[in-house]
Amino acid sequence: MQYAQIVLPLNLRGTFTYKIPDELIPFIQIGMRVLVPFGGKKIYTGIVFEIHDQDPETFVAKDIISTLDEQPIVPKEQINFWNWLSGYYLCNLGEIYRFAFPSSLKLESETYLKLKPNITIEFENLDINEMHLIQALEVRQLINLTDIEAFIAKKEIVKTINSLIDLQYIEIDEKISEKYKAKEVAYVKIPEQLLENENLTEILSKLNRSPKQKDLFLLILSRQTENPSGFIKKSELFENGNFAGTHFKALSDKKLLEEYYQQKDRLESYEGEIEDLDVLSDAQKSAKADVDEAFEEKKNVLLHGVTSSGKTHIYLEKIDECVNEGKNVLFLLPEISLTKQITQRLEKKYGKQLGFYHQKLTDFEKVEVWRRIKNNDVKILIATRGALFLPFQNLGLIIVDEEHDSAYKPREVTPFFNAKDAALVLAGLYDARVILGSATPSVESYYLAKKEKLKYIFLNERFGKVKLPEYELINFKEAQDSKKVSGNFSLQLIDEIKKTLHEKNQTIILHNRRGYANVIECESCGYVNYCSNCDVVMTYHKSANEMKCHYCGQRASKPKTCPKCYSENLNERGVGVEQIHEEISKIFPENEVDRMDVDSMRKKFAYEKLYEKIEDRETDIIVGTQMISKGLDFDHIELVAIPKADSMLYVQDFRAEERAYQLITQVSGRAGRVSGNGKVLIQTFNPDHSVFQLIKLNNVAKIYKYFLTERQKFHYPPFTKLIMIELKHTKEDRVNRASQFLGSILRKYLPEECILGPEKAPIARLNNLYQFQILLKLPRGKNYEKFKNRVLLSLKEFDEITAYQSIKKGVFVDF
DNA sequence: AGCACGCCGACT
DNA sequence: GTCGGCGTGCTC
Numbered sequence: 001m002q003y004a005q006i007v008l009p010l011n012l013r014g015t016f017t018y019k020i021p022d023e024l025i026p027f028i029q030i031g032m033r034v035l036v037p038f039g040g041k042k043i044y045t046g047i048v049f050e051i052h053d054q055d056p057e058t059f060v061a062k063d064i065i066s067t068l069d070e071q072p073i074v075p076k077e078q079i080n081f082w083n084w085l086s087g088y089y090l091c092n093l094g095e096i097y098r099f100a101f102p103s104s105l106k107l108e109s110e111t112y113l114k115l116k117p118n119i120t121i122e123f124e125n126l127d128i129n130e131m132h133l134i135q136a137l138e139v140r141q142l143i144n145l146t147d148i149e150a151f152i153a154k155k156e157i158v159k160t161i162n163s164l165i166d167l168q169y170i171e172i173d174e175k176i177s178e179k180y181k182a183k184e185v186a187y188v189k190i191p192e193q194l195l196e197n198e199n200l201t202e203i204l205s206k207l208n209r210s211p212k213q214k215d216l217f218l219l220i221l222s223r224q225t226e227n228p229s230g231f232i233k234k235s236e237l238f239e240n241g242n243f244a245g246t247h248f249k250a251l252s253d254k255k256l257l258e259e260y261y262q263q264k265d266r267l268e269s270y271e272g273e274i275e276d277l278d279v280l281s282d283a284q285k286s287a288k289a290d291v292d293e294a295f296e297e298k299k300n301v302l303l304h305g306v307t308s309s310g311k312t313h314i315y316l317e318k319i320d321e322c323v324n325e326g327k328n329v330l331f332l333l334p335e336i337s338l339t340k341q342i343t344q345r346l347e348k349k350y351g352k353q354l355g356f357y358h359q360k361l362t363d364f365e366k367v368e369v370w371r372r373i374k375n376n377d378v379k380i381l382i383a384t385r386g387a388l389f390l391p392f393q394n395l396g397l398i399i400v401d402e403e404h405d406s407a408y409k410p411r412e413v414t415p416f417f418n419a420k421d422a423a424l425v426l427a428g429l430y431d432a433r434v435i436l437g438s439a440t441p442s443v444e445s446y447y448l449a450k451k452e453k454l455k456y457i458f459l460n461e462r463f464g465k466v467k468l469p470e471y472e473l474i475n476f477k478e479a480q481d482s483k484k485v486s487g488n489f490s491l492q493l494i495d496e497i498k499k500t501l502h503e504k505n506q507t508i509i510l511h512n513r514r515g516y517a518n519v520i521e522c523e524s525c526g527y528v529n530y531c532s533n534c535d536v537v538m539t540y541h542k543s544a545n546e547m548k549c550h551y552c553g554q555r556a557s558k559p560k561t562c563p564k565c566y567s568e569n570l571n572e573r574g575v576g577v578e579q580i581h582e583e584i585s586k587i588f589p590e591n592e593v594d595r596m597d598v599d600s601m602r603k604k605f606a607y608e609k610l611y612e613k614i615e616d617r618e619t620d621i622i623v624g625t626q627m628i629s630k631g632l633d634f635d636h637i638e639l640v641a642i643p644k645a646d647s648m649l650y651v652q653d654f655r656a657e658e659r660a661y662q663l664i665t666q667v668s669g670r671a672g673r674v675s676g677n678g679k680v681l682i683q684t685f686n687p688d689h690s691v692f693q694l695i696k697l698n699n700v701a702k703i704y705k706y707f708l709t710e711r712q713k714f715h716y717p718p719f720t721k722l723i724m725i726e727l728k729h730t731k732e733d734r735v736n737r738a739s740q741f742l743g744s745i746l747r748k749y750l751p752e753e754c755i756l757g758p759e760k761a762p763i764a765r766l767n768n769l770y771q772f773q774i775l776l777k778l779p780r781g782k783n784y785e786k787f788k789n790r791v792l793l794s795l796k797e798f799d800e801i802t803a804y805q806s807i808k809k810g811v812f813v814d815f
Numbered sequence: 816a817g818c819a820c821g822c823c824g825a826c827t
Numbered sequence: 828g829t830c831g832g833c834g835t836g837c838t839c
Contacts, residue, residue, distance in 0.1 A: 006839080010816045016839040039818065039838050061839055094816080802835060 031072025100389030307669025327396025469678030518574020
């Protein structure tokens with residue numbers, strides 16, 4: 001007896017055991033998709049994860065219905081990768097499978113059945129259900145499993161299908177492959193033997209009586225002799241209206257032409273000039289030599305290059321080398337909107353061998369890329385984190401650009417994983433190398449580099465020796481005391497903007513808070529407007545004239561009077577980016593001031609329009625949230641101002657200071673990219689704060705040393721490993737009790753100092769779910785595995801309590 | 816996760 | 828009297 005462990009697209013622990021029918025035993029392989037029955041009536045596409053001969057003891061295994069692939073669709077490296085992810089992040093294989101596959105590759109009850117061609121059916125041997133199904137198929141050809149429910153009892157469906165497949169009457173329709181067949185384009189050529197053997201004049205004289213056919217033939221002949229290796233599209237021949245399909249058909253019938261089809265994407269290649277890579281500067285050359293050396297030792301690299309130092313040049317060199325060695329490259333970005341510059345340069349050089357993959361593609365497009373990757377047609381893939389799951393054949397290099405970016409580990413998407421760390425593991429499985437690149441590496445990566453787990457390469461000058469911007473701290477308290485302020489701006493800051501405007505240069509103002517005012521409060525009774533779904537106050541958005549909840553998206557109209565005491569004294573408190581924009585517009589009425597945040601960029605092409613305005617220097621001042629720290633590489637931005645820098649530090653998060661540093665540095669990088677005269681003004685009530693002081697010093701080693709000291713002092717990563725467990729439910733007392741209970745199990749297995757909580761989450765209710773959390777601080781190193789296994793044990797023990805099964809549970813490892 | 820079964824309240 | 832709410836149990 002042969003059995004297979006199958007992963008199903010369900011959020012359930014582990015794999016499921018199915019019996020392999022004898023006829024499939026010779027063909028079935030790990031990594032193939034199979035169709036299996038599950039529960040009474042469902043059929044799922046699962047993945048074969050293991051093949052063995054161990055009889056299950058506690059249940060009877062069902063049979064696999066059929067295989068869907070002739071070759072494994074998941075390579076063995078990916079099988080290992082899935083296993084690692086599920087073990088490391090304590091998530092189910094089913095969640096990974098769901099995330100990894102485009103939905104059309106894992107059709108569930110959307111699977112179609114059809115009659116086998118040329119069969120004779122012996123109806124007398126069929127039962128009533130089998131007969132119904134056959135009759136239905138005779139009428140409709142294709143039938144969907146959900147449709148079958150209409151005339152066969154749910155419990156009987158799987159049995160019926162299985163028996164008809166066994167009888168060889170019906171089969172699974174490979175709709176998947178047909179549906180996603182690449183577009184084919186018709187091409188024409190004159191058969192070569194015709195040109196070699198026959199006398200051309202003879203052919204032409206035969207065509208004398210049909211001049212149109214002759215002209216068409218001559219046209220094709222001339223194009224073919226002009227460029228023997230070129231392709232002639234059939235559709236092009238009819239473009240000017242001189243010829244019609246009948247002329248073509250006549251020639252084709254006389255065997256003077258040959259029609260053939262090719263997949264569209266294989267043929268198009270970039271026809272422009274191939275651009276040479278720019279020449280590297282000395283600093284870049286030495287950095288590249290360091291990368292080479294690290295790769296020789298099979299070591300991965302942290303490329304820490306200040307803004308505009310030209311990390312991209314180094315990437316391009318290494319991509320080129322990797323491709324020349326016949327291997328493929330995965331280039332990861334935090335979000336796909338940042339592809340512009342890198343794409344332009346790679347497209348010229350690699351044309352059709354370049355691919356793109358991100359979550360905004362349609363399912364069709366995803367499957368298309370999947371196919372190209374599987375066929376090894378893509379040399380370089382520019383992609384977001386989802387691409388880590390593609391069936392790479394020959395991966396040689398992964399580049400993780402902007403490796404510090406939190407978009408690599410979004411909390412809202414399951415399974416939770418950090419694409420940066422996952423990339424390192426995946427590369428290991430393919431024996432590929434990794435470059436993590438950033439101007440502001442994460443503290444974790446920096447620490448790994450200092451511990452020589454990664455090779456640390458520092459590019460500390462901008463390309464072309466352009467100077468880095470200068471930082472200046474403005475003491476806002478002092479400015480206020482000496483009455484040198486206007487609203488939220490010190491006069492000094494306003495003067496600097498004036499100066500920049502006078503020199504016809506542009507200014508960026510960063511204020512990382514959406515909306516106009518954070519809170520609207522009643523002065524008489526203290527009422528504030530809470531979101532009805534979440535325990536957070538609603539933010540006032542003046543431009544949309546409404547209140548918005550930034551967590552669940554709920555909107556409400558702005559109250560004119562206090563709903564509680566009817567007082568009209570409503571006070572706006574807490575400054576948002578809209579207010580900063582309004583103030584600046586009033587101070588500089590003659591100038592063009594634009595706002596850039598998720599709210600103003602929501603309209604289609606809003607981003608593109610603003611981008612062009614800035615590029616054409618129509619915009620003088622850009623006021624924005626953290627959005628402005630990415631992708632805005634313009635030559636005439638000379639000043640960056642951060643009027644309320646303190647707001648970034650007052651966040652309850654041990655990474656707040658790191659984030660503030662990263663954001664300030666990234667935005668500052670936009671200033672003086674060409675002139676080298678960039679200036680950054682940080683306005684703060686705490687100019688003595690270490691982070692601001694260190695940023696001003698602009699000494700990278702000192703900044704990271706400070707972060708690492710703080711992290712060590714308070715036992716935070718990278719000195720400990722964090723696991724956050726979050727429980728959610730609509731009923732507060734239920735989650736509360738459940739989290740207390742989970743806490744007590746954890747305390748049974750883990751030392752007290754490792755466990756914080758359970759306690760209410762900082763946002764106690766979100767989208768009508770109450771949330772509690774438990775934070776685990778586990779030691780790094782050898783003991784970590786042991787401790788994590790105990791966490792797993794605790795979670796399993798918790799899961800056994802049926803009363804808590806309706807509680808949603810989130811586990812975030814390295815959150 | 817997704818589904819069936821079973822037990823309670825509020826409706827034609 | 829039944830429809831439908833969600834609590835519980837189960838899936839190879």
